[in-house]
Amino acid sequence: MTYYSQAKFSLSAPDIKHLGADEGIEVAFAGRSNAGKSSALNTLTKQKALARTSKTPGRTQLINVFELDEQRRLIDLPGYGYAKVPEQMKIRWQQNLGKYLDTRQSLKGLMIMMDIRHPLKQFDIQMVRWANQKNLDVHILLTKSDKFKHGAAMASLHGVVAELKKLELRASAQLFSSLKKTFPDQAKFLGKLAEENAKWRYNYYKRLEAMDYSEK
Ligand code: GDP
Secondary structure, three states, X not given: OOOHHHOEEEEEEOOHHHOOOOOOEEEEEEEEOOOOHHHHHHHHHOOXXXXXXXXXXXXXXXXXXXXXXXXXXXXXXXXXXOOOOOHHHHHHHHHHHHHHHHHOOOEEEEEEEEEOOOOOOHHHHHHHHHHHHOOOEEEEEEEOXXXXXXXXXXXXXXXXXXXXXXXXXXOEEEEOEOOOOEOOHXXXXXXXXXXXXXXXXXXXXXXXXXXXXXXX
8 A cells, every 4th residue: 555545634724833743754735726636635645535626716725634644644735826815815825835835844845736727827936936945845746637638738748847947946747637547656756755764855856857757
């Protein structure tokens, strides 16, 4: 059994102060509302209803914590950027997310879900930037890749990789579809990160360099 499929709901926190002890290892999942984050969490954990897929995007402000074992957790961060949320509330969420990335010691990796049709929006870029500043490993899932034909999906992936480079941001990226359940092993990247420690981390960028973007 992989670590991901061991995931169990642990708690919902209204803000980062209520997340529980800052110890062990956690990997956070972030993304704009409706990016497919809940679906990705369910797909990766092989559980149909671990994370609730959004009927009313932007409504869920809670941070959900899923335990893998005593020392390891997945953190489901509130979706950001939903157009109908009042500006004040949006700013508060964003500040909260920034503070979480900045201060949480147990946070070791960030998985960012982006709809393949609208990648690298302003706040996505901000999230990568914050994570880079904190030396966190970042992996991007270009979700709903089934919406594009293979060639167009690959072009989008290469575009994202090129844009990250231009912005001098460090992150790996891949195509992902919860609908078709197609994703190469790299999707387990950050799960792996939750399994191991500094040794694995040391090899991380080497693996990125060697990463083959040619998803079948
Ligand atoms: P969240 O708000 O980021 O948690 O997004 P959800 O997981 O709730 O998904 C938002 C919408 O996108 C829902 O209508 C999903 O059915 C749809 N969706 C999610 N993943 C996929 C996918 O891989 N392919 C397609 N075609 N639609 C998806």
